[in-house]
Amino acid sequence: MDKLLDFLTRNQNFVLADGAMGTMLHAAGLTSGGAPEEWNVERPDVIKGIHQAYVDAGSQIITANTFGGNRFRLMLHNNESRVRELNLAAARIAREVADTAPREVLVAGDVGPSGEILFPLGTRQPEEVRDAFAEQAAALAEGGVDFFLIETMSALEEVTAAVEGIKSASDLPIAATMTFDTHFRTMMGVKPAQAVNALYDLGIVVMGANCGNGPDEIERIVTDLAAAKPANVYLIAQSNAGLPKWKDKQVYYDGSPEVMADYALKMRALGVNVLGACCGSTPEHIRAMREALGL
Amino acid sequence: MTETRFADLPAELQEHYLNMQDDLYDGAKDEVVEATRQALEWGQGPGAILAHGLVAGMDIVGKDFGAGILFVPEVLRAANAMKAAMEILRPLLTETGVPKIGTAVIGTVKGDIHDIGKNLVAMMWEGAGFEVRNLGINVDADKFLAALRETNADILGMSALLTTTMPYMATVIERLTEEGLRDRITVLVGGAPLNPAFAEDIGADHYCKDAAEAVDTARKVMQLRGGARG
Ligand code: B12
Numbered sequence: 001m002d003k004l005l006d007f008l009t010r011n012q013n014f015v016l017a018d019g020a021m022g023t024m025l026h027a028a029g030l031t032s033g034g035a036p037e038e039w040n041v042e043r044p045d046v047i048k049g050i051h052q053a054y055v056d057a058g059s060q061i062i063t064a065n066t067f068g069g070n071r072f073r074l075m076l077h078n079n080e081s082r083v084r085e086l087n088l089a090a091a092r093i094a095r096e097v098a099d100t101a102p103r104e105v106l107v108a109g110d111v112g113p114s115g116e117i118l119f120p121l122g123t124r125q126p127e128e129v130r131d132a133f134a135e136q137a138a139a140l141a142e143g144g145v146d147f148f149l150i151e152t153m154s155a156l157e158e159v160t161a162a163v164e165g166i167k168s169a170s171d172l173p174i175a176a177t178m179t180f181d182t183h184f185r186t187m188m189g190v191k192p193a194q195a196v197n198a199l200y201d202l203g204i205v206v207m208g209a210n211c212g213n214g215p216d217e218i219e220r221i222v223t224d225l226a227a228a229k230p231a232n233v234y235l236i237a238q239s240n241a242g243l244p245k246w247k248d249k250q251v252y253y254d255g256s257p258e259v260m261a262d263y264a265l266k267m268r269a270l271g272v273n274v275l276g277a278c279c280g281s282t283p284e285h286i287r288a289m290r291e292a293l294g295l
Numbered sequence: 296m297t298e299t300r301f302a303d304l305p306a307e308l309q310e311h312y313l314n315m316q317d318d319l320y321d322g323a324k325d326e327v328v329e330a331t332r333q334a335l336e337w338g339q340g341p342g343a344i345l346a347h348g349l350v351a352g353m354d355i356v357g358k359d360f361g362a363g364i365l366f367v368p369e370v371l372r373a374a375n376a377m378k379a380a381m382e383i384l385r386p387l388l389t390e391t392g393v394p395k396i397g398t399a400v401i402g403t404v405k406g407d408i409h410d411i412g413k414n415l416v417a418m419m420w421e422g423a424g425f426e427v428r429n430l431g432i433n434v435d436a437d438k439f440l441a442a443l444r445e446t447n448a449d450i451l452g453m454s455a456l457l458t459t460t461m462p463y464m465a466t467v468i469e470r471l472t473e474e475g476l477r478d479r480i481t482v483l484v485g486g487a488p489l490n491p492a493f494a495e496d497i498g499a500d501h502y503c504k505d506a507a508e509a510v511d512t513a514r515k516v517m518q519l520r521g522g523a524r525g
Contacts, residue, residue: 022459032462033406033435076406076433115408121368154367182366189366244458246493249465251458 004147004173004206007106008234008273016295017061017108017238017276018054019286023253025050025065027282035077037069040089047090051097057283058290060105061274062098063149064090066140067112070132072124076115083132084139091143098146108149108175109140111162118157126161133165141170150176151238152211152278154186156198163202175206175274177236180221181213192221193228200230208236211278214255215239215263222270234273239263241280253280257288264289301347308339312347319352320359322372324379331380341387345422349377349384350507353415357505367411374411381418388422395426397517400442401452402430404463409456412486416452416509423510425450436470443471443480449520450513453499455486465497472498481516485509 008015025036028046039047051062069087071080079086091109098105114132116124137148148166153159159176166174178186178195185191190198192209199207207229209221218239225235242255255263260277267275275293277285301309311334318326327348334344356373359365399420403413410432417429428446430438443451451471455461464484471477482499494502501516503509 026459032466033404033460076408117371121371183363185363185366187367189368244488246458246461246490246496249496250462 002147002173004106004175005234007104007146008206010104011060013234013273014268015060015274016058016286016290016293017236017274018051018059018063019241019277019281019283020279021050021063021065021067021110023280024053024282026251035074035079036065036067037074037086037090038077038079040065040086040093044089044093047093048097051094053283054286055097055101055105057287058295059276059286060103061108061276062094062105063108063110063276064094064140064143064145066090066110066136067151069110069140070112070114070136072114072116072129072132073112083135084142087136087139088143091140091145095144106146107144108147109137109143109145109172111136111140111148111150111166112152113154113158116158118155118161126157129158130161130165130168133162134169135165137166137169141172145172147173147175150174153178154190155188156190156195159199160202163204173206174204175236176204177208177210177238179211180209180217181211184217184221184224192224196225196228196230196233200233205232206234206236206274208238208272208274210236210238210276211240213240214242215259215266218263219266219270222267222272226271235271236274236276237267237270237272238276238278240278241282241285244280255280255285257285260285261288261292264292268293299343301351304347308334308337311337312351315348316352316355319349319373319376320356322369322376324372324376327376327380328383331383335383335387341384341391342422344380345384345388349380350419350422353377354507370411374415377418378414381421385421388424394424396424396514397449397520398426398428398446399450399452399513400428400430400439400446400448401454402434402439402442403432403454403456404460404467405433405435406463407455407457407460408432409454409486412456412506413452413454415506416454416485416503419506419510420452420513423514425513436467439467440470440474440476443476448480450481450483450516452483452485452509454484456488458488461486461488461493462497464499468498481520483509483512483516 094107241253315330484499491502
């Protein structure tokens with residue numbers, strides 16, 4: 001049995017994942033437009049501290065700092081030749097924290113979008129994107145992640161390329177989420193039920209929704225996912241902590257830990273199996289969620 | 296630059312433009328290009344074709360995108376069709392002596408790769424008679440400053456679609472001030488997560504919610520600047 005499904009089974013099909021990485025990095029001084037992945041090498045202490053804070057708050061899954069770790073996203077920071085280095089470093093830091101945790105904690109290798117629009121709508125060939133994901137996945141696997149978490153996807157073509165690329169590089173389990181942030185669809189227009197069918201056809205059985213427009217919208221989306229999913233599919237929900245607001249020259253998210261605690265209870269009631277949070281959330285939010293859930 | 300008002304056009308032309316808008320809406324690039332050629336053959340000026348066919352069509356696309364009727368693939372197809380038509384109109388706009396009304400530099404700020412809206416604004420500014428230097432995506436302060444100096448620009452347009460990148464606009468404006476360029480340049484900002492309060496907060500001159508407003512504002516800016524100079 002695969003490691004992720006096994007982990008879920010041993011935990012009565014309900015585990016708590018972590019919250020935002022980017023939000024924590026910006027709070028720690030990452031500048032606007034800066035490259036989070038560089039900190040895996042330059043400020044490993046900060047990354048380790050964030051993982052540790054999530055573990056202390058109750059996270060049973062921590063997500064390596066590799067959301068923008070594919071060559072296309074790293075290219076924005078002239079780091080395209082550092083894919084292996086930055087992903088390997090990130091996986092190792094998370095691995096170390098997980099291995100010294102007081103309970104079993106899995107490490108997810110984070111695989112975010114390439115930012116490219118695939119041909120024919122855009123100009124990028126699917127093979128190029130698939131290769132980029134394979135390259136990233138190989139480094140994450142080498143660094144010791146337990147499974148891959150494809151996140152925040154909006155185009156089915158790109159999820160397909162990601163799954164194919166990862167599979168060509170590693171046999172580890174793959175989970176995937178898409179972001180339904182545009183009138184309850186992804187920005188490319190994909191509906192929740194459509195996503196379920198497409199992901200399932202790709203062999204993904206741990207899937208769901210992340211990011212988006214806060215807990216209220218996620219509730220409706222997860223309801224749709226739950227209605228559409230085959231019986232053997234496990235659901236993931238990772239909502240943003242509310243909506244972004246601008247105040248005193250910085251961005252903050254308006255969802256308090258209490259709001260997220262309420263969200264946690266609703267998600268469990270809807271049948272979610274892997275529960276976490278996204279932009280704007282902190283270890284404080286995860287702690288409030290754990291306490292509300294009585295874990 | 297004043298084109299004939301749509302309502303004052305002969306019925307056949309009105310119908311031609313309405314069909315062109317439909318084709319644009321459907322992202323039918325070849326048809327839009329063909330309709331552009333046809334209108335030119337009938338003696339329509341490039342400014343009129345841009346306004347009544349392309350810009351009017353894009354307005355509908357933008358509205359339906361906002362309403363959740365269209366999604367990004369449709370917007371991209373429409374934008375590609377407009378771009379193809381612009382390839383034909385651009386040289387004509389220059390040579391028919393639509394007078395240059397000013398120079399603008401535009402780009403999406405560092406860390407941000409969203410460029411659909413920014414490119415629309417760039418195309419529409421061009422259509423309105425601006426010389427536009429489009430710096431693309433992921434543009435840092437150095438690159439903005441270099442282009443502003445090189446072109447001796449009147450207007451700087453910055454676009455950001457992410458809450459994590461919009462603060463970078465403040466960084467660019469600070470650099471303008473530091474290097475003594477701030478007073479010479481009017482700063483316009485846009486992008487979905489922005490609002491007028493944010494623009495004011497970072498010291499930009501104007502926020503524009505869409506491309507139509509971007510054109511109006513840029514025109515007004517040039518009138519004011521012209522007034523001040525003259
Ligand atoms: C298309 C899109 C993408 C495409 C971009 C393709 C491209 N080449 O541009 C892709 C798929 C690549 C993409 C990627 C991402 N995206 Co995106 N994307 C969008 C989407 C759906 C539409 C943006 C768009 O093109 N709108 C259509 C154009 C016509 O409108 P517009 O950009 O607002 O521009 C108009 C006005 O704002 C104004 N304007 C714009 N710029 C300027 C500049 C000036 C000077 C002026 C005067 C006016 C002006 O005029 C324009 C024309 O009318 C928005 C959602 C939304 N509804 O806005 C999300 C959105 C912007 N994306 C979002 C996110 C999170 C991302 C990703 C981080 C996803 C990910 N997890 O990787 C990445 C970002 C990568 C990066 N580093 O930039 C979030 C941002 C959340 C936030 N507030 O921070 C949004 C809001 C979706 C959401 N609700 O969560 N995205």
